Amino acid sequence: MMLDKTHGVTWASGYRAAAVHCGIKSDSTDVALLVSDTPAAAAGVFTTNVCCAAPVLVSKRHIHSEAVYAILVNSGNANAATGEEGFSAAVMCTEEVAYRLQCAPTEVLVASTGIIGTQLPGEKIIASLDMLIAGLSDTGGQEAAEAILTTDTCTKQCACDVMLSGGTIRIGGMAKGSGMIMPNMATMLAFITTDAAIERHLQQQLLEKAVRCSFNRITVDGDTSTNDCVIMLANGASGIQATEQDLDILYEALESICIELAKMIVRDGEGATKFVSINVEGCRTEEDAEAIARTIANSPLVKTAIYGENPNWGRILAAAGRAGVAYDQAGVDVYLNDVKAVDSGCHAGTQTMVLADALKPSELVIRVVLSEGDKQAEVWTCDMTHAYVDINVAYT
Amino acid sequence: MMLDKTHGVTWASGYRAAAVHCGIKSDSTDVALLVSDTPAAAAGVFTTNVCCAAPVLVSKRHIHSEAVYAILVNSGNANAATGEEGFSAAVMCTEEVAYRLQCAPTEVLVASTGIIGTQLPGEKIIASLDMLIAGLSDTGGQEAAEAILTTDTCTKQCACDVMLSGGTIRIGGMAKGSGMIMPNMATMLAFITTDAAIERHLQQQLLEKAVRCSFNRITVDGDTSTNDCVIMLANGASGIQATEQDLDILYEALESICIELAKMIVRDGEGATKFVSINVEGCRTEEDAEAIARTIANSPLVKTAIYGENPNWGRILAAAGRAGVAYDQAGVDVYLNDVKAVDSGCHAGTQTMVLADALKPSELVIRVVLSEGDKQAEVWTCDMTHAYVDINVAYT
Numbered sequence: 001m002m003l004d005k006t007h008g009v010t011w012a013s014g015y016r017a018a019a020v021h022c023g024i025k026s027d028s029t030d031v032a033l034l035v036s037d038t039p040a041a042a043a044g045v046f047t048t049n050v051c052c053a054a055p056v057l058v059s060k061r062h063i064h065s066e067a068v069y070a071i072l073v074n075s076g077n078a079n080a081a082t083g084e085e086g087f088s089a090a091v092m093c094t095e096e097v098a099y100r101l102q103c104a105p106t107e108v109l110v111a112s113t114g115i116i117g118t119q120l121p122g123e124k125i126i127a128s129l130d131m132l133i134a135g136l137s138d139t140g141g142q143e144a145a146e147a148i149l150t151t152d153t154c155t156k157q158c159a160c161d162v163m164l165s166g167g168t169i170r171i172g173g174m175a176k177g178s179g180m181i182m183p184n185m186a187t188m189l190a191f192i193t194t195d196a197a198i199e200r201h202l203q204q205q206l207l208e209k210a211v212r213c214s215f216n217r218i219t220v221d222g223d224t225s226t227n228d229c230v231i232m233l234a235n236g237a238s239g240i241q242a243t244e245q246d247l248d249i250l251y252e253a254l255e256s257i258c259i260e261l262a263k264m265i266v267r268d269g270e271g272a273t274k275f276v277s278i279n280v281e282g283c284r285t286e287e288d289a290e291a292i293a294r295t296i297a298n299s300p301l302v303k304t305a306i307y308g309e310n311p312n313w314g315r316i317l318a319a320a321g322r323a324g325v326a327y328d329q330a331g332v333d334v335y336l337n338d339v340k341a342v343d344s345g346c347h348a349g350t351q352t353m354v355l356a357d358a359l360k361p362s363e364l365v366i367r368v369v370l371s372e373g374d375k376q377a378e379v380w381t382c383d384m385t386h387a388y389v390d391i392n393v394a395y396t
Numbered sequence: 397m398m399l400d401k402t403h404g405v406t407w408a409s410g411y412r413a414a415a416v417h418c419g420i421k422s423d424s425t426d427v428a429l430l431v432s433d434t435p436a437a438a439a440g441v442f443t444t445n446v447c448c449a450a451p452v453l454v455s456k457r458h459i460h461s462e463a464v465y466a467i468l469v470n471s472g473n474a475n476a477a478t479g480e481e482g483f484s485a486a487v488m489c490t491e492e493v494a495y496r497l498q499c500a501p502t503e504v505l506v507a508s509t510g511i512i513g514t515q516l517p518g519e520k521i522i523a524s525l526d527m528l529i530a531g532l533s534d535t536g537g538q539e540a541a542e543a544i545l546t547t548d549t550c551t552k553q554c555a556c557d558v559m560l561s562g563g564t565i566r567i568g569g570m571a572k573g574s575g576m577i578m579p580n581m582a583t584m585l586a587f588i589t590t591d592a593a594i595e596r597h598l599q600q601q602l603l604e605k606a607v608r609c610s611f612n613r614i615t616v617d618g619d620t621s622t623n624d625c626v627i628m629l630a631n632g633a634s635g636i637q638a639t640e641q642d643l644d645i646l647y648e649a650l651e652s653i654c655i656e657l658a659k660m661i662v663r664d665g666e667g668a669t670k671f672v673s674i675n676v677e678g679c680r681t682e683e684d685a686e687a688i689a690r691t692i693a694n695s696p697l698v699k700t701a702i703y704g705e706n707p708n709w710g711r712i713l714a715a716a717g718r719a720g721v722a723y724d725q726a727g728v729d730v731y732l733n734d735v736k737a738v739d740s741g742c743h744a745g746t747q748t749m750v751l752a753d754a755l756k757p758s759e760l761v762i763r764v765v766l767s768e769g770d771k772q773a774e775v776w777t778c779d780m781t782h783a784y785v786d787i788n789v790a791y792t
Contacts, residue, residue: 048718049714049718050716050721050723050725051713051714051741052717078710080710080714081710081738081743082742083726083740085742086742115710116708116710116711117709117738117742117743118743119743225714226710226714226717300696304784307785313512313513314476314477314511314512314513314622315512317447317476317477317512317513318445320446320447321445321447321622322444325446326446329446329448332447342513345479346479346481346482346513347477347478347514347515384785385785386782386785386786388696388700388785389703389784
């Protein structure tokens with residue numbers, strides 16, 4: 001699958017986007033509007049956090065509409081922990097967008113990211129809507145990808161073409177990360193658009209499956225922030241309907257895009273200097289492998305060691321051992337970028353200098369091989385650095 | 397309960413201890429021996445980590461002996477991920493101690509803490525045993541408390557007298573922490589001695605209950621390191637038997653000592669500058685309260701904010717919301733050292749400067765009050781600092 005990282009949500013036909021500075025942030029664009037010119041089927045995966053944000057409550061309802069025409073996203077303010085006032089502000093935003101696009105408020109989705117607990121200045125957003133709509137363009141994806149960022153340092157987009165039985169369709173997406181890629185990550189938002197026509201329930205299934213194999217591999221199930229969401233629109237503007245036999249290839253493209261966006265989020269983790277794949281193999285079940293991989297990926301001791309290029313593989317073994325999975329500790333091998341550190345649960349005899357050298361690249365693979373079965377899982381994370389502490393001490 | 401923090405494992409009658417430098421560490425004492433002059437009943441709580449260390453495997457067996465006479469502890473080497481060779485070294489240490497004390501090897505317990513994955517230099521420890529035994533003293537508790545430390549910056553001891561129905565008995569303990577107080581903390585060891593006589597199965601029950609309310613409140617159940625253990629000996633040297641009616645008061649003393657040692661570990665967390673109690677109230681069950689408190693306590697975003705005296709209460713709400721407990725987010729109040737930050741799930745209106753001032757003391761209480769019930773739990777943690785990253789980058 002060839003991915004084009006210079007295009008995003010306006011790659012597919014029939015989508016336009018724009019972004020402006022409405023005044024939530026001090027100086028950069030902070031509100032984006034994505035519009036589908038034809039009625040789009042929507043699918044969504046939302047945070048499971050009890051303390052979920054107002055826009056999540058609203059979009060979780062609206063996602064069930066037969067058609068969706070727009071997604072309004074703001075950065076700088078999460079509209080979370082804002083009670084009924086925040087909920088009303090989110091609803092009012094959908095109403096004002098709907099009024100201008102001549103659709104129903106339930107056909108508009110909203111998403112927010114930024115500081116928790118400050119009321120959303122809905123009037124600033126609403127005052128910017130005319131300008132946003134006037135600026136809508138089928139090349140506006142880049143602007144939109146910029147406007148949704150918070151502490152991210154770069155935009156995250158990718159797109160591709162997919163040959164279905166009826167012809168070629170397009171699919172593209174954008175995301176924002178920020179926050180350490182950890183259970184308690186800051187908000188992750190992702191938006192994916194396609195010009196294929198897909199039945200709503202099928203699209204929902206495809207999206208849920210793709211999220212499990214991508215965005216959920218960089219965070220822990222159920223351990224999401226107040227605002228996390230992944231939304232997909234399919235507007236059929238290509239004139240091509242995805243049939244039953246197209247689903248596999250369409251899924252493959254969707255998964256590739258989700259994985260790429262997820263990896264971009266990790267690479268841009270707060271203060272991160274290294275991208276790390278934790279590959280756990282030889283397990284009885286994929287769930288076991290994932291639980292072990294996630295426990296290693298979330299260990300501050302492992303993450304600080306990677307930052308220091310310190311080959312302290314004992315921390316990897318210790319994290320694996322507390323993942324809640326039973327296994328034979330004498331049957332474990334560990335490789336740091338293909339250099340064997342642990343053999344059958346003990347030091348493999350490799351010199352510390354050689355292991356430390358294995359940790360020098362900015363992209364690392366930590367392989368943990370059990371001897372319980374043939375199932376495996378991969379989780380992506382980054383290191384934990386001084387800069388991470390700096391960023392999070394100062395963030396409010 | 398008046399706790400004396402200048403005495404530890406040799407406060408109770410019939411216990412002697414000593415420590416020497418056997419050569420595992422470069423310059424400080426690194427092996428301690430604690431001996432009971434009379435046969436002691438032993439109780440123990442051990443790590444649930446799959447990758448558990450050789451001394452844990454050995455002591456888990458020996459703890460079931462009718463009598464225990466000694467505990468040998470070394471620092472600087474965890475004897476974990478050392479396979480059969482490590483296991484043999486641990487067993488050999490028990491044999492050599494037993495030979496010199498004229499007891500059975502199964503009547504000797506061992507514990508280790510330090511680097512994982514390096515073979516234990518058992519010969520160095522064994523070569524030091526004669527000196528250790530010659531140095532045994534009923535004031536040796538302080539030396540022993542020093543010798544078991546790794547990256548700890550101070551010894552952790554406390555003791556008290558308890559009036560039972562038959563007279564006054566003594567109880568004392570020592571601990572080591574090191575490592576961030578987090579699920580993936582480094583080794584935590586604690587040793588408690590009493591000169592009361594207690595039936596073995598009762599002592600085990602008391603210890604398990606006390607550990608749940610103390611050491612397990614600073615780490616997550618099942619999320620323990622390769623070497624964690626808490627061992628208690630009761631040698632009856634006071635001549636006083638703890639009867640059924642003494643159990644409550646004895647438990648209270650034991651719990652107080654365990655809580656004090658646990659809090660000392662948190663205060664001495666790697667790089668810590670603040671001690672934080674996370675008190676969660678108003679829950680349906682104590683388990684719910686504990687799950688929420690632990691999730692907050694383990695959040696790097698919360699911990700870095702506390703370090704920065706940054707009153708980002710949104711991170712507290714976000715962490716609470718992903719603890720896996722269902723509750724009404726509109727019924728949550730949050731207090732930072734008695735200053736209300738969140739009222740009914742929203743900003744309480746308190747000025748940021750006032751909230752920031754509330755975070756200035758070095759001892760903090762974060763209270764999260766739900767409106768689901770009347771159960772509560774308290775978890776203790778510390779902040780996450782630049783020094784934490786420094787220490788853990790360099791540790792190997």
